[in-house]
Amino acid sequence: MRYPQRNPRPLSVRLLLAALGIAGVLCGPLVAQADTTLYVANVGGSNEQMYRQTIIPAFEKAHNVKIVYVAGNSSDTLAKLQAQKGHEQINVAVMDDGPMYQAMQMGLCSKIADAPVMNDLYPLAHLGPTAVGVGMVATGIGYNEEAFKKMGLPAPDSWTVLTDKRLKGKLGMPPITNTYGLHALVMLARLNGGGEKNIDPGFAAMTNQVAPDVLSWAPTPGEMDGLMQNGDVILAPYGSGRAVALQNTGFPLKFFYPKEGGVALQVAACVVAENAQPELSQQFIQYLLSPEVQAIQAKAIGLGPVNKTVKLAPEVAARVPYGPDQVAKLIAVDWTTINQHRAEWTERWNRSVER
Known part of the structure; x- marks a missing residue:
């Protein structure tokens, strides 16, 4: 038995709807893929400009994805990851190694996938x-x-130059809240029989041998640069990247890695745990480790490559930690121990060192 149709649509309308349905089937996956968004948290400034201009576009094109750059310093990013736990928005986090170790300890990062570039x-x-x-x-x-x-x-x-009495009143020292100052404290501890797990020798050297000769505890690199340029300070712990920036002004700053070892300060990346784009997040980190991107970072912002296959032009190589011989001499500090005691050390520093 056939039932009559109620309010049948005209043939032209039915054909149009059918066509749209076919188009939806054909275009649906393409639209969904084009709408995929990857949120990458990293610092702002020149780093952000480099990412937007030379790093992000190629990845977006290759993976048909839109990358949203979430700018903020490492502490800001760590706070965002903590606040978003359970409803993650950031997919990839890029931070300094100290805060990154905290993120790892808090379970905010997923396991890094194995890939050829990791070797x-x-x-x-x-x-x-x-x-x-x-x-x-x-x-x-x-x-x-x-x-x-x-x-x-x-x-x-040598790091022992920090205790040279001929520099009295001409010595600059960043405070412990600045990574350069923290690294100096750890190295003084190591030179005097201690280390991260026994920081007392470092505090003894800093308090009794270094502090009396310090002209300024400049809290920011910019302030230290100013003291250097004015001739008030003639020696201070420095980062390799910051040294290059001051040298670029024509100032006669000589930068060296002490014979006991310079201290590696890494920029690190992790895939945020339980984020919505785990596979794409892994691919982005692998992309950052590629020789092409590593070379871009070295030239643009003075980040030494962690990929040992990278070839840099001599003028670029001279400005960054580069090559197996130089990298082998760098010291990686024990951030797990440091982060456990940093608040206590900071209080002790304020009480006994900067008085």
Whole structure:
């Protein structure tokens, strides 16, 4: 038995709807793929410009994805990851190694997937199962080469120069809240029989031998640069990238890695745990480790490559930690221990060192 149709649509309408349905089937996956978004958290400034101009576009094109850059310093990113836990929005987080170790300890990062590029990395880039270094600078010492010559002082080569009494009133020291200052404290501890797990020798040296000669505890690199340029300070712990920035102004800053070792300061990346795009997040981190991106970072912002296959032009290589010999001399500090005690050390520093 046939039932009559109620309000049948005209043939033209039915054909149009059918066509739209077919188009939806054909175009649906393409639209969904084009609408995929990857949220990447990293620092702003020149780093953000580099990502937007030269790193992000190629990945977006290759994977048909839209990348949203979430700018903020490492502490900001760590706070966002904590706040978003359970309803993650950020897919990939890029932070300094200190905060990254905290993120790892808090379970905010997923396991880094194995990939061929991982075999090309220096050992120190493997921070742990859930994070990987994607670039590095290093803490060493910077000094005014012309001022040293005028004073008849020999070129320094050791962390012990921080205790040289001939620098009294001309010494700069970042506070413990600045990574360069923290690295200096750890190295003084190591030089005097201690280390991260026994920081007392470092505090003893900093309090009794270094602090009396310090002119300024400049809290930011910019302030230290100003003191250097004014001639008030002639030597201070410096980061390799910051040293290059000051050298670019024409200032006669000489930067060196002490013979006991410079301290590696890595920029690290992790796939945020339980995020909506785990596979794409892994692919983005692998992309950051590619020789092409590693070379871009070195040239644009002075990040030394963690991929040992990268070839840099001599003028770029001279400005960053580069090559197996130099990287092998860098020291990776024990961030797990440091993060456990940092608040206590900061209080002790404020009480006994900067008085």
